[in-house]
Amino acid sequence: MTSAVTAHELTKSYPGHVTALDGLTLTVRAGEVFGLLGPNGAGKSTTVKILTTLARPDSGSATVAGHDVLRHPARVRRAIGVVAQRSGLDPMASGRDNLTLQGRLFGVRGHALTSRVDELLDRFDLAGAAGRNVRGWSGGMQRRLDVALALVHRPEVLFLDEPTTGLDPEVRTAMWSEIARLAADESMAILLTTHYLDEADRLAARLAIVDGGRIVAEGTPAQLKGELQGDAVHLELERPADEPQARQAIGTVARLREVSFDGRLLSARADDGAAAVPAALAALETAGVGVATVTVARPSLDDVYLRHAGRRFAA
Numbered sequence: 304m305t306s307a308v309t310a311h312e313l314t315k316s317y318p319g320h321v322t323a324l325d326g327l328t329l330t331v332r333a334g335e336v337f338g339l340l341g342p343n344g345a346g347k348s349t350t351v352k353i354l355t356t357l358a359r360p361d362s363g364s365a366t367v368a369g370h371d372v373l374r375h376p377a378r379v380r381r382a383i384g385v386v387a388q389r390s391g392l393d394p395m396a397s398g399r400d401n402l403t404l405q406g407r408l409f410g411v412r413g414h415a416l417t418s419r420v421d422e423l424l425d426r427f428d429l430a431g432a433a434g435r436n437v438r439g440w441s442g443g444m445q446r447r448l449d450v451a452l453a454l455v456h457r458p459e460v461l462f463l464d465e466p467t468t469g470l471d472p473e474v475r476t477a478m479w480s481e482i483a484r485l486a487a488d489e490s491m492a493i494l495l496t497t498h499y500l501d502e503a504d505r506l507a508a509r510l511a512i513v514d515g516g517r518i519v520a521e522g523t524p525a526q527l528k529g530e531l532q533g534d535a536v537h538l539e540l541e542r543p544a545d546e547p548q549a550r551q552a553i554g555t556v557a558r559l560r561e562v563s564f565d566g567r568l569l570s571a572r573a574d575d576g577a578a579a580v581p582a583a584l585a586a587l588e589t590a591g592v593g594v595a596t597v598t599v600a601r602p603s604l605d606d607v608y609l610r611h612a613g614r615r616f617a618a
């Protein structure tokens with residue numbers, strides 16, 4: 304299968320010894336939604352900036368739609384659509400004018416442009432508001448127009464950099480449907496960055512977890528979750544200061560494995576969570592450790608993140 308995006312051993316540092324990328328390698332296949340998942344500062348935006356030719360790596364190489372990003376940036380730019388974290392809309396222009404201008408910038412003209420603009424306004428349910436300045440539009444409508452703008456010239460690869468950050472839950476869910484439809488209808492590769500685990504789980508055919516400028520895990524959401532056998536057990540201690548006693552006590556509970564602590568939250572895995580919990584509570588009680596809450600759950604991407612990044616997801 305052909306690759307829509309390849310990044311090989313990308314590194315990038317910013318002044319002040321900030322390592323943004325530390326040897327990041329990934330491949331996005333044609334026609335797939337690939338999720339790049341990581342907390343603030345993990346290196347997602349830097350990766351997108353390099354792949355969209357807005358920044359140069361210190362070392363490493365990358366291709367997008369078959370073009371080398373360093374040698375042929377203009378070709379890359381023609382082949383991609385980008386929805387950046389900050390909106391690129393002109394608030395004083397109408398939705399239709401924003402789309403038309405964007406099309407012209409990419410050399411789309413005449414009837415082809417008018418019909419493409421109408422098609423996108425319809426598709427993103429923006430036709431009714433098309434003549435009004437976007438300044439008066441809701442956040443969700445503006446975000447949909449951002450996505451429409453990125454599609455005017457029919458790009459081969461679409462970059463969505465945290466497309467739902469700042470949207471309220473209802474608008475976020477609607478945006479998820481738009482993205483899922485887009486991926487299904489067009490055979491377009493989509494690279495989506497997000498710090499929402501549920502977003503990556505829902506939209507991405509494959510995803511990579513990025514942490515400290517490197518990919519620490521990669522696969523389909525099901526594969527990544529499948530690596531974790533059994534139930535996830537989470538116990539919240541009443542007092543953070545009890546951690547040393549809790550560690551010692553929980554070490555005696557044979558039914559629990561992969562035990563980790565993050566503040567007052569103790570996480571572990573168990574083949575049978577329902578049987579492991581009473582044993583854990585008894586051991587903690589004997590050690591004088593109070594427990595505030597207990598949960599037992601099937602593995603989630605959050606657990607995958609904990610396993611690979613060594614700490615809880617703090618987006």
Ligand SMILES: Nc1ncnc2c1ncn2[C@@H]1O[C@H](COP(=O)(O)OP(=O)(O)OP(=O)(O)O)[C@@H](O)[C@H]1O
Nearest residue numbers: 317318321322323342343344345346347348349350
């Ligand atoms: N222009 C810059 N100058 C200095 N440091 C920067 C710059 N841009 C990013 N960084 C730093 O590089 C690291 C990676 O940042 P990046 O924006 O790529 O992460 P991110 O995963 O996209 O985070 P977010 O989810 O907050 O957008 C961070 O430590 C960040 O502070």
